[in-house]
Amino acid sequence: MTVKEPRATEEERVAVPVGEAGVDREELPLDVRVEFWFETFPWFPAFTTGLGAFVLGYLGLFAVAVAGSLSLPEGNLPVRAGFLFYNAHNVVVTGLTTALPDGIPLTMNYLPMVEHTLLLRFYPAVVLTVASALFTFFRVPIRRSMGATLATGMAIATGYVLIALAGTFAFSLQVDNILYQPSRAGTLVSLLCYGLFCGVGGSLCGQAVIGAVSGE
Numbered sequence: 001m002t003v004k005e006p007r008a009t010e011e012e013r014v015a016v017p018v019g020e021a022g023v024d025r026e027e028l029p030l031d032v033r034v035e036f037w038f039e040t041f042p043w044f045p046a047f048t049t050g051l052g053a054f055v056l057g058y059l060g061l062f063a064v065a066v067a068g069s070l071s072l073p074e075g076n077l078p079v080r081a082g083f084l085f086y087n088a089h090n091v092v093v094t095g096l097t098t099a100l101p102d103g104i105p106l107t108m109n110y111l112p113m114v115e116h117t118l119l120l121r122f123y124p125a126v127v128l129t130v131a132s133a134l135f136t137f138f139r140v141p142i143r144r145s146m147g148a149t150l151a152t153g154m155a156i157a158t159g160y161v162l163i164a165l166a167g168t169f170a171f172s173l174q175v176d177n178i179l180y181q182p183s184r185a186g187t188l189v190s191l192l193c194y195g196l197f198c199g200v201g202g203s204l205c206g207q208a209v210i211g212a213v214s215g216e
């Protein structure tokens with residue numbers, strides 16, 4: 001009769017004693033590392049970090065608009081601030097109509113109308129990177145882990161782009177017989193890229209801070 005040995009726990013697999021130290025997670029086989037991250041990574045908190053980054057980014061821009069620091073057209077300021085937030089991600093706002101009156105454009109881009117255009121272009125990336133770094137520091141306090149970095153980027157990007165796609169329906173503006181909304185195709189491509197690159201970059205920054213704090 002063969003006695004089946006009990007399966008090692010994740011902690012035992014990830015920290016196998018070697019003298020007084022444990023085996024570094026990155027030294028484990030690839031399949032073990034992938035399984036570990038799928039089972040233990042805090043996916044939902046990372047996903048909600050992406051959601052929160054979009055909401056906070058918009059609210060911050062809206063607060064600046066309310067303070068009168070942005071030269072936006074009058075009327076429906078919450079929607080126009082949302083359009084500017086999408087424009088800052090290089091997403092164009094398009095108008096849908098069957099009859100185009102003279103003098104009404106089919107697209108809206110508020111970036112050339114406001115001051116500090118360059119700062120606004122960097123604004124979404126800064127918000128996302130800081131959010132990712134804070135998430136890594138407080139929820140995944142691990143040094144030099146590519147698995148954590150990629151997982152953070154994917155989860156944050158997913159949350160960021162999903163709420164942005166929902167926002168393309170919420171941010172709508174009717175001008176005569178034209179309905180303006182952010183481009184959904186542009187939103188999907190652009191904000192997914194923002195989420196991935198800034199999510200990964202922020203995670204690397206968070207890991208660097210963890211390494212500096214631990215003195216390693």
